[in-house]
Each structure stands twice: as C-alpha cells, then as structure tokens.
Amino acid sequence: MDLSLLIIQALNGVQLGLLLFLVASGLTLVFGILDFVNLAHGSLYMLGAFICASLTFLFGNFLWAVLVALPLTGGIGYLVERFVARPLYARNHLDHVLGTFGLILVLDTLAHLIWGPAGIAVPLPHWLDGQIALTETLVIPSFRLLIIAAGLAAAAGLFWLVNYTRLGMLIRAGASNRTMVSALGIDIQTLFALVFALGAMLAGLAGMLIAPITEASIGMGNSIIITAFVVIIVGGIGSMKGAFIAALLIGLIDTMGRSFLDDIFKLAMSPEAAETSAPAVSAMLIYIIMALVLALRPQGLFPPRTR
Amino acid sequence: MSFLTRRGWISAVVMALLAVLPPVFFLTGNAFYLDLATRLSILAIAAVSLNLILGYGGLVSFGHAAFVGLGAYAVGIPAHHWLYGGLDFLATTSGFVQVPLAVAVTALFALITGAVCLRTKGVYFIMITMAFAQMIYYLIVSIEEYGGDDGLVIDTRSELPLIDLDNPLQLFGLAYVSLLVAMLLVRMITRSRFGMVLQGAKGNEERMVTLGFNIYAYRLTAYVISGAMCGYAGALLGNFTTFISPEMMDWSRSGELMFMVILGGAATTLGPVLGAIAFIVVEEILSSFTIYWHLPFGLMLMGVVLFARGGLMGLLRGRREDGE
Amino acid sequence: MKKLLTLTLAAGLMSTAAWAESVKIGFVTTLTTGAAIIGTDMQNAANLAVEHLGGKAGNLDLEVIFADDGFAPETGKQATDKLVKQDDVDFVTGYIWSHVLLASRKSALDAGKFLISANAGPSQIAGKLCDENFFSTSWQNDQTPMAMGEVLNRQGVKSLYVMAPNYAAGKDMVAGVERTFKGEIVGRDLTKWGADAQLDFSAELAKAKASGADGIFVFYPGAAGGAFIKQYDQAGLKDTLPLYSVFTVDGLSLPKLQAANFQAVLGSRTTQEWDPSLDNAANKRFVADFKAKHGTYPSFYAAQSYDAIMLIASAVAKVGNTEDKDALRAALKAAEFESVRGDFKFGTNNMPVQNFYLREVVADADGTWTTKVVETVFEDHIDSYAAECKM
C-alpha cells in the first residue's frame, strides 16, 4: 500500500462523503425543522438524476441540464411537501415512515413508466471527461474533482444560508421553537415548503452528479437513502455540522474498508479467509459504526443543542 | 355484557373463513390459493408478534424481517448440513431441534440488539433496529456455505410426529393453528400485568418510571418475546417456501410487516391478521393485472396512512369505540 | 371479502379447465426494477419466436404467460408456483438469475413440469442437482469466463486484476477465469451486490491501476456493467489496463453507451456462446426481424429465450400432445430445432454442448455499435460439472 494510492483513496472517500452529505443534508434539514422522516428522499435523488439525464440529451450539455433540473427537482419536492408531507406533519414518525414508503413505490413506478426500465447513461462535456494528473502517480478523473468542488461549494452555501441569512435565522429558530416563529407572524407553511424544496434540490443535485458515473436508474435512491440515514443518525439528527462530519467519516470508512480491509485482514488470518471475510465486513462496516456510535451516544455524535 | 362483542364476532367470522376457505380451494383444484393462505397465515404470525411491541409497546421496530429471516435460516442450516455434510452437531431434519433453535437464536439476537436499541428513542430507534437488520443481511450474504446472496434451497422440510409438512393441507393447518395460538398469546400478554406496564410505558413513559417501573427491562422483555415469535414464523416460512434467502431480511420486508400491522389496526388482536390478509390479497390481485402494480399499491398505502387512521379495525368497529 | 373470494374461486375454477388443444408455457423473468431491461428483451424475443411459429406448436396453440420475479428469488419462486399450480402450464422457462432459478427449481420439477433455463446456469444445476426434466438453452456460469481465460493466455497476458460482484454467480465467474488463465492474479475485488449494489468503483479502479496488472477481467451484468465501463473510461485506463469482460458489454448496454458516446468500449473484447453476426439462416432472420421490430440488436438473453421457445415448440410439434412426458423429454433432448447458434445439442446433463466465441465491440455499417466474432475459442465445449451429474 503506497502513499499515492492512499491519497487517491482518501480523495475517493471524500468524494463519496460529499455526495452523501448532499443527500443527508436535505434529510437532516427536513427532519430537524419539520420533524418529518422522509424515506422517499432517495426518490428525489433518483428523479434529479433522470430529469438531468433527459435534459442532457435535450440540450446536448450536461451543465445546462443541471441548472434547469435543479429548480425542477425543487418543484417536485414542493409538490411532495404539499400533498404528502404536510398532511403528515401532525402525525407520528411511524406514519411518516409508512406514508413515504408508499411514496417510494409510486415514484419508482412512475420513473419506470416515464423513462423505461433501462437506465440512462449521461455523457459529459469533453473537458470533464478526462483525468487530471496531480503528480506523476496521482491521477484522478476530473469529474470526480468536480464532485468534490460542487459538494464543498454546496456545503459552504448551506453554511452561509443557515448562519447568515434571514431564511437561515428562521430555519434555526423554527428548529428550536416552532410556536415562536409562528408568533413572529412568519408564514410557517411557506417556510416549511421552502425547506422541503431545498432538501429536494440538494438530493437531486447529488443524483445529477452521480448519474454520469453510474447512470440514472430505477431504485438508485433506495440504496443511498439507507446510507444517508446512517449518516444523519451518526451525526445527530437535525445537525448540519453532524451531517457533514458523519458523511465524510462514512465516505472515508466505506472507501478505505473496500480498499484496504483485505490487506489488513491478511495480517491476522489466512489470505483465503481474508478475501472472503473482507467484502462482508466492509459491507457491514457502516452499520457496525452506527451501532457503536448509538450504543455509546444514543443521540449521535453532534446532537443539536435544542430539543 | 353479551357473550361476544361486535369486534369478537368479526374476529370469529374472519378466523373461521380463513380456516375453511383455503382447504375448500385446495379440494376444488386451486392449490395455489391454499399456498397463498399458508403464506398469509405465516406472515400474519410475524405481524401479530410485531404488533406486541409496535402496537402495544409503541416501539417502531424497522428490522423485524431480520427475525423472520434468522428463524428461516435456523431451519435451513441444519437441513443443509444434514443433506450435504459438515457440522455434524447441527445436522438434523428434526423439527424438535430446528424450531426451538429458531426461537432461541432469534430470542438471543433480540436480547443483544434490543439491549442497544432500547437505549435510543424515536427516529433513532427506528433506524438502529433497521441497521441491525442490515448487518445480519450482509452477514448472511457473505456466508458462501449457505448460498450467500443466492439463498439456500431446503430440499427437506422439518420432520414432526403426526404432521407431514410436505402435505400442503397439513402445513396450512399448522400455520393456521400457530397463528391462532400467537394471537391468543399476544392477547394474554397484553392483558396481563406485564402488558399493562408495556402499554402504560407507551402512553406515558415518565409516569411509569416515577411509579417505579424499570420500563427498559419490560420493553426488552417484550422485544425478545416479539423477536422469538417472529423467529417461529420464520421457521414456518422456511418450511413453506423450502427456500430461504437474505432478501427475506431486506428493510422493505420489515416495512411491509409494519404496514400489515397499521393497515389492519395496531394494538388490536385481529388487526395484524386483517392487515396481512388485505396486504397479500390486494398485492395478488393488483400484480395479476399489471407489472406496474406498485403504483396503485403505493397510492393505496399512502391513502391508508393519510385517511384511514386506526386501520381496518378502526373502520370496522366504527368511530364510537375508537380510543384515539 | 367473501364476495371477493367467491369471485376468485370462480376465476380459479375456470382457469383450470385447460384447453386440451393448447400448450402453455410459463415464462419467469424480471419485468420490474432496473433489471427489467433484461426481462423486456427476453419477453420481446419470446414473442418474436411465437410469431415466427405462427402461434402454433405443431397442431397445438402456443400460449406464453409471462411472470415477474421482481429480481428476487422468493418472488420468482412464488411466480413459478402460481404458473404451475394455477395456470397449469406445461413448461416453465425464462430465468435470468441463478438464485431465482435455484429457488424455483423444486416448485416446477416436483409438479412434473419441464424446466428450461434461458439464461441462469449455476453449477449445482449442471452437476449434483441435474434433473431429467431440466434443460438449458444458455450455458453453465463457468464456461464463458473459462473461454476468456483461454483468450488471455493466447494474447500473452501475464498478470490479471479480477473484479466481480460478491454473489454466487460472481464467484462462479471468478472461479471460471482462474481455472483456465495461466498467469498471475495480482488482485481480486468482490464488490457489494444485491438490493443496494455498489455502482461506484473508484476505489477498486484505483487499486487495479496501482497493481500494475496487464489487464482487468470483470463480470458486471445489467446496469452495473454500463456503470463500470463509464468509470473505466473516465479513469483513463484504456491504454494501460486493457478490459476483458464477460456478460458486461451486451446488446442492452451498447445502445446506452453509444447514446452517451463512451468510445472506450469500442474494441473491447468479451466471450460468448452466441453473437448477432453468427452466420446461419435462423440467426439472420431472428436478428433482422428483432431489429426491425424493436430498433436494437437483440442481446444474448434474447437469443437464448428465442431458442427456448423454439426448443419447446419443436418437441411439442414432434409429440403432438402435452400428456406424453416421456416422449416430450426425448424430443427435448433430441433438440431438433433451428437454433440461432447453428447446430444445437445437449450433453449428458442437459446443458448445451456448444462453441464459445471471442467478440469485439465494433460499429456496424450504419454506425450502430454491436459485436462481431473475432475467433472461436472453444469448440463443442462441455461444462466442468457434467461429470457430477448422475443421470
């Protein structure tokens, strides 16, 4: 295991982590402020990918497609809020889980009806399609660097939004004291709808960014949503900082596990045993981490101060 | 007080129909419907046991499919070794070994995971129960000996005296009687002192603690009972399908079990059974019409959550008796 | 409730009153989830076969009932049960996935039905679990990668990096290539598969590159295949780490890859028992009509499904009824039909004994990406498990 491989894997881990953060941040925002558990958040990730894929072929340009797909995904988020989430706010978490479980089935099937069962491969502009050599041995696909940049930019934007804008002030206030915000004369329903749409856009963005790597496909949201939940649980539900740190942590642990676990196991057991057990353990790794964190800190690593 | 309440009558009629109709179908050459009823009865057992902690205990476990799966593997693994050798101490087809093993393994798993899960609350509890189920899922996937992701074919069913599980009618009979016993068991537990504490903790946790109840211990006990009953259902399911795979433990399966409980009506004796019936019958009907059946099915699930509070039992018993 | 059950009871009674003059074929495949692209292709091919047969097998009407396995073995088994018990089909075919086939096998065979796999080929079913009523129009899992191992030897590849999903067919594929490949395996990654399969291979590709291997062997069926090719392309490995794949680049992924213009796939090589360019009359008709109807080249899944229907029809036509099981079995075994593979024959374990070809991805005369045969790797190859079959 040499240094440049280690660095590349660290970058890969960071890239995965930032992608997870985009999905998890919307989830934690919606949960923190609206106290709403949205299992169908992953479906918004999928819809973002499909919409962006279709638009890429329509416009012939990936970046334009992203720019148009973002508000469209936000609009879908708004509709989901209006017709599914809003009637469920007053209910318990169980109803949220079941209602959005039904929504997943609906949205997945709609995607199947609209785009067919085949996934869509998304082409990239030439300047994004190559590799960048950081040093002679450190070569990384340029698009993955773009994901890192976009993820960091979105994180910074969120940080600014939450901490330095009026909307952010309301969001923070709404998270800690809902009645107070309503008492201020703020239309809490519009605020909630905005937050939901923002969450949808963040998830959609993650879907758009992953589509050129894996392709847009039905059910892609269901695989990431569980990991995103692991992220926000480990980070502490409702905490943006927690989501960010936990996402990077999970991204790095997952990538490093896949990369080096078999080599590490080989130190302690036969090569054959190491090769069969390493993939199993690396698949379970993030759940083991989550169970450990919750066993020691039942509120996650960074529980938000309020509530 | 009359001999049977309205709810009692409904329960009696539903259970009687469930007992009589499937054999009638079978004898008139519709073996498939008997299979459907057997599967339905087994899943209803799992739903009834989930209801103990979800309905009566207010604990939203999102990982109950793992217990069903583990129970099935507790039947499949000894049968596998009996057929193909290895691990002689485990190799058996005796139901007297396999079924208690299923119950014991799932009870132990529930004890260990429950001890951790019950330290958390709310969404954390929902998610950590799911995380443990995922861990077991990936563990089974990685054990090549037992088929990994491909699952394990059980070519021989559990051997029991008097009952031949290869006979579909007898297998249905066992599943049906087990379901009745499970319903009565949960009914008995929830009406006992223990059950009062469990329901009290759902209603007002702080009050119960102040009264002097160590509700953690009560909940853990209920979690273990529920897990073990699910394990038993899993043992039956393994015998029914003669095939087990990690897919049985997928989180969406846990979601389906939760749905059966809510659809039928949580914290009622018959509710989970009604839910299982409705779930499977609707699934069967819709999927025979179109491959896009998930769309109306999902809409129906959402509709139930949004509009039919109290589930089918709530609709059947009318508004007046509704405590919520 | 009661009314509903009465209705279904009536429907059930009607369906059992089977037409004596027809032959029913149950076709289990994946019609939902992302893998539905494979199932749809198989469905199209099966329908084309029925059309080519004029809807008849000899004098009997041919009816194919499609059922969805939802990409899950338990669902597949339920679908098989329903076909066998309710629809009372005479043959069950289809089956993309090894685990679905293994789960469903007992349901079909115990009911005395003929089971014909149009794709899945797990080792058990070719060996220990072989059955006189089971036939395959595809291959055994190990064969295709074994052919690829042989190709690697011929091309002088000395060291190889291996990647596959972490499930039984994936492991079969790895075992297959390692059985024939004579060089060194410098690295091996089995990635997460199943409901939330891993589709981002950044870490593995970085490891593969760092290993300095002469080439990389992969098996990624379905959507994962397209994802892998793209990332392989984006990582710029085409010149340093040549790609050798099985079941990864096929008639289903090529149109998508072409639409997105992933040039890296052109020239890549894969082994298979069939190719659209195979020169025989049945294949030419099949490929031409399929293209005319659906606009794309058929995949190998389609070809095998077409053969499955043709095989069944030939046996039924020869016997003239569906009651005489022994005669039907003998007729199936004789396999007297015009396969898109040219000559078709079964081995002792009812698996095909057939050629394996090396194929290369090329653009055809119209510019459409497809494959063409480069050379024949194995002739009349018998799978490694035939000896274990006691039949």
Next chain:
Amino acid sequence: MNAVLDISGLNKSFGGIKATDDLNLSVRAGELHAVIGPNGAGKTTLISQLTGMQKPDSGRIRFKGRDITAMAPYSRAHLGIARSFQITSLILEMSVLDNIALALQAREGHSFRFIRPAHALTRLRAEALALLDRVGLADKADQPTVALSHGEHRHMEIAIALASKAELMLLDEPMAGLGIEESAQMVELLRGIKGRHTILLIEHDMDAVFALADRISVLVYGHIIATGSPDEIRGNEAVQHAYLGEE
C-alpha cells in the same frame, strides 16, 4: 432529627443559569412541608432532581439516611418516593381504574407476570376502587382517562400518589389550573391525607399552603432563604422582602 428527606448543598445549572443554588432542605417524618417561591425559583427542577429525572451537578440527597443522589428513577420509587405532576401526566389511553391499578401494581414489586389478565386481579382492583372513592372518582372508574376534566385529573394524581403507599409524597402544584371550588375540594382531600404520609408540597396557592403546611420553606433563585412554621414565615422580613412583598 428524624428527617425522612435530607438535601444538602444541591447545585444544578443550565447553560450558566443556576436553577438550584446550594440548596439545603430537610423534611421530617409525618410533616407536610411546603416549598413556595416565585415563578422560576427552581421548584420543578428541585422535584426532578428528587425523582432522579435530572442529575444534580453537585450535592447530596438522602432518603431515610440512604444516599440516593445517583439512583435510577424507578429505584427511588421502590424505596418509597411518589410524585404527582404539575402538568397532568396520566396515561390518557387507559381507563381511570387502570391508571390507579398500575400504581398499585408498581408497589407490589416486579410485574413480569404474563398469564393472568390484570383485570381479573380483584384484590388490586378493589383497592384501586377504594382509592378512587377516597378522591371522589369511584363512579368514573371505567371511563377512559382522556374523558375526565382537568380537576378530576388532579384528583387522579393524588390517588396515584396514595396508591404507591409512599413514605414520601412529592406533590408538584396539585392546585395548578383549578377553580376556587375545585381548589377547596383539593385542600380538603390533602387535609385528609396529611399526617398519614410525609408530604413535600410544592404550591403556588398561598391560602392552601398556609392552611395545610406544618412547615414552609421559601425558595428564591434556587436557594432556600427561610424555613419555619407558617407563622414564622409570615413574620420573616427576608421573606416578605423577597417574595411576599411583591404581591
């Protein structure tokens, strides 16, 4: 002397605000000891620390000479501390009788009994009915708790505290939210209980406190500034200045 409850040097702060500040308090066996104080004086925080729902930052709580500072809430209940809640805290889904029966059940040790229906345990139910009779709710025994009025809920709270046969009853503002007539009923009820149990009464209603209490402690900003008989407290200048003077 024979203090049932002895609190010494108790401190608890929330983010810099001292809710409990070097609090010392001693409750004698058999007395009705009232704690009064203005809003925000830290009365509820004190109760929470006594029941174990909150952990003090420092200090010591002794019950019958035994240090219970770090003991789990349910264990304290077993030792004989019962509590009524300021905000009615009943199990609304259950019947009135079941609420009381659960309290009786708690007193009898563990409830890991799975077989006999709780409703068939006639002894428990007879006792529960007797208790309901004492607080004047016998005729509502089978109603769902949610159907009762606020005043009736307060009476249920007392019945539950009585059910536990606790040596020490912590009553957290039993008059809260009651009308004049209901308050008078409550005072009568408490007068009937007084003497049979040691009671720590936290209350806002001055008339009730001075009518019932044997001794009174005055809590201001988390600190006890005076303890004495009702007459002593009435005459205490510091109390008048800090608290009563404001009225």
